[in-house]
Amino acid sequence: MTIDAHSFLPAAGTLRRALATTGGGRRVDELVPAAPELSPVAGTELSFADWVQPHWQVVQRFAARLVPADDRDDLLQDVLERAWRKRHTFDPARGSAQSWLLAVTADRARRFRVRARPPVALDDRRDAAAPTTDRDDDLVLRAAVALLSDRRRLAVELHYYVGLPIAEVAAVMGCADGTVRATLAAARAELRTTLAEQESQERAR
Template identity: 50%
Template sequence: MSIATGPAFAEWVRPHLGAMARLVARLAPAADRDDIVQEALTRAWLKRGQYDPSRGAPSSWLLAIAADQARKAARRSRPLLAVPDGAGEAGFPDERVDLQRALNRLTDRQRLAVDCVYFAGLTTVETAAVMGCAVGTVKSTLADARTKLRTLLEVAG
């Protein structure tokens, strides 16, 4: 499908909007997800002539743009509000706080790989395209991240 015209572009990106929104929400939780997705779509529209189907699927290309826009938004929106230790939304203990704290202790590269695969539902091939690296690098990065998370989330018995 040609992506040169407005309606064709809209049809071309529509199947990928959910994954773009999920990835943006993970990478820039304090920013407005819809605004960032719109910025990514604008950037994709402006760069549509650079899309090369031989280098990857449309989803990988669009998600790489969305990830870039989300990282920029996250930098602009810092500092993030800190969640009190061991407290959830209503002041009750919440496992999500521990998970988020553990995710925050991963390297940026590990966190991006985890966000892409486990939160945005991308394949390792798509994640490699988003990260700009080889599939093997994604797999080893995920393995390292899982090892570190396992250690950080271990509960003493």
């Protein structure tokens, strides 16, 4: 199964507005083998699949942001296997199920990035002579986000593309709310610089 590369691009508008100022998918039970011995997740009375299912679309959307489309299903399978093995470590007193699952997703995505294709240079994204569209702008922004450090990119992806509030982002990243705000501020500053340099290069052509 593949994901339309543009299915999550509208979320870039939220990030663009912030810079200006200062998917469907397979169900969990299709990826987790059915087994009568599936026990409830720690602190709940739900089976693993029922526990994950309410958060599955968010996990899929996040996975689609972190790895190439060809690796997405492999990452999701890996996330579910890891979450199943570590389900006993989930502590509802320390955070939500969604935050825990997204943290697992971010952790498992690192091994896929090693073999991922290198990001396309910003000036290779479109023909400078061609008219600019919102989709072009979104692709340029996506390329700029890909150039951020892992920590800054993670904060941007979680807050602007997955739509998590600061507190949830902090829970996923394992840091304080203030650290997330500082990381996002630094990421926005870097993105403004990158995009301004790109615009300057295009005007010079």
